[in-house]
Amino acid sequence: MKVLYFDCFSGISGDMVLGAFIDLGIDPNFLESELKKLKLEGFRIKAEKTLKKGINGTRCHVILEEDGHHHRHFGDIKQIIVDSDLSDEIKITALAIFKRVAVAEAKVHNVPVDRVHFHEVGALDSIVDIVGAAICYHALKPDIVYGSKINVGSGWVRCAHGLLPVPAPATAEILCASNFEMYSKAIDGESATPTGVAILAELGTYSPTTPSFIPEKTGYGFGGKDFGVLNALRIIQGRKSQPHETMVVETNVDDMTGEMAGYVLESLMEKGALDAFYTPVYMKKNRPGIHLTVLCKEVDLPVIEDLILRETSTLGIRKYPVTRVCMDRHFKKINTPLGDVTIKISDYGTIHRETPEYEDIRRIAKDTGVSLWEVLEMVEKLK
Numbered sequence: 184m185k186v187l188y189f190d191c192f193s194g195i196s197g198d199m200v201l202g203a204f205i206d207l208g209i210d211p212n213f214l215e216s217e218l219k220k221l222k223l224e225g226f227r228i229k230a231e232k233t234l235k236k237g238i239n240g241t242r243c244h245v246i247l248e249e250d251g252h253h254h255r256h257f258g259d260i261k262q263i264i265v266d267s268d269l270s271d272e273i274k275i276t277a278l279a280i281f282k283r284v285a286v287a288e289a290k291v292h293n294v295p296v297d298r299v300h301f302h303e304v305g306a307l308d309s310i311v312d313i314v315g316a317a318i319c320y321h322a323l324k325p326d327i328v329y330g331s332k333i334n335v336g337s338g339w340v341r342c343a344h345g346l347l348p349v350p351a352p353a354t355a356e357i358l359c360a361s362n363f364e365m366y367s368k369a370i371d372g373e374s375a376t377p378t379g380v381a382i383l384a385e386l387g388t389y390s391p392t393t394p395s396f397i398p399e400k401t402g403y404g405f406g407g408k409d410f411g412v413l414n415a416l417r418i419i420q421g422r423k424s425q426p427h428e429t430m431v432v433e434t435n436v437d438d439m440t441g442e443m444a445g446y447v448l449e450s451l452m453e454k455g456a457l458d459a460f461y462t463p464v465y466m467k468k469n470r471p472g473i474h475l476t477v478l479c480k481e482v483d484l485p486v487i488e489d490l491i492l493r494e495t496s497t498l499g500i501r502k503y504p505v506t507r508v509c510m511d512r513h514f515k516k517i518n519t520p521l522g523d524v525t526i527k528i529s530d531y532g533t534i535h536r537e538t539p540e541y542e543d544i545r546r547i548a549k550d551t552g553v554s555l556w557e558v559l560e561m562v563e564k565l566k
């Protein structure tokens with residue numbers, strides 16, 4: 184499983200994200216050619232390989248030719264992205280990131296979301312940062328993105344609104360809507376911006392400790408300010424030691440009908456659960472209930488959790504990682520006088536098993552009128 188870990192020891196901003204992705208291996212020419220699909224003039228990307236505090240990394244400059252007096256509202260920006268020639272997946276991700284900023288802005292300034300205007304340099308800088316981050320993310324195709332706690336800096340920052348406290352109100356609002364931890368250490372100034380935290384909140388999952396994975400390469404994206412400490416976003420790319428961390432998600436409910444419970448199981452399997460089942464339980468006040476257990480891949484957690492909270496009557500769920508011992512499985516097809524049958528072959532050390540797929544046996548029995556047992560005996564002889 185491919186992992187990206189955003190290490191925000193000195194915060195995160197849009198251009199630091201682009202710098203780190205380029206330092207990780209994204210071709211800046213590819214990035215710029217994709218960005219041209221926005222059909223926007225007035226900007227170019229300049230990626231500069233450089234050393235900061237002795238560390239080799241990339242500073243990504245978004246060079247604006249626009250005079251910065253374009254005050255685009257969120258509604259205008261949505262239209263620019265929708266009308267672009269970018270792929271749908273990039274559009275969806277970019278719009279989701281922008282939505283986070285716009286919702287925060289709307290709350291901070293008490294204005295309707297679509298009337299939010301992006302005051303910084305006419306938002307072209309943010310458009311390039313946000314769409315660029317979406318392009319890089321979908322180019323790398325990680326299975327999961329983790330983010331560390333975010334060093335937001337301290338003090339005050341001067342921007343279009345004037346002098347604002349750090350973290351800026353929009354940054355603080357975006358963090359409130361995420362579940363990322365913020366902290367402030369060793370930085371006098373703004374190290375995390377609304378665009379930077381919105382990108383991570385959308386792409387990543389907060390990891391309170393450094394996640395366990397096998398690191399393979401790093402990318403350093405430098406910020407523009409000198410805080411004394413290294414001002415860089417580090418993205419570490421790697422792989423999970425297990426092909427897929429497996430999670431158990433469970434809950435108890437005592438006020439759902441059988442039909443609703445059946446619908447939930449069916450939906451969980453459709454959404455990629457590895458297994459899902461009910462166990463009858465006696466709950467508080469000896470009320471009969473059902474215990475729902477779901478086995479899923481870690482990367483599918485958000486979808487599974489959302490489905491359980493949305494479709495059951497539970498008020499809370501429990502989840503924990505489990506390690507599984509799985510047999511290696513592969514399949515072969517045998518053709519029999521009654522039709523083709525798929526054989527599932529399972530191996531674990533010296534253990535070896537070959538079992539015909541039930542659906543094939545069932546189909547042959549139904550089609551030919553031969554009993555299930557006789558079909559099974561025939562297959563056993565032919566395996």
Ligand SMILES: O=C([S-])c1cc(C(=O)S)c[n+]([C@@H]2O[C@H](COP(=O)(O)O)[C@@H](O)[C@H]2O)c1
Nearest residue numbers: 288303309340342351352353354376377378
């Ligand atoms: O871009 C927006 S909406 C924005 C909102 C606010 C508020 O706190 S309100 C502040 N700023 C400041 O502008 C610069 C650039 O931020 P980016 O997110 O565009 O990188 C930064 O100092 C922000 O604090 C922007």
Ligand code: NI
Nearest residue numbers: 288291344353
């Ligand atoms: Ni603002």
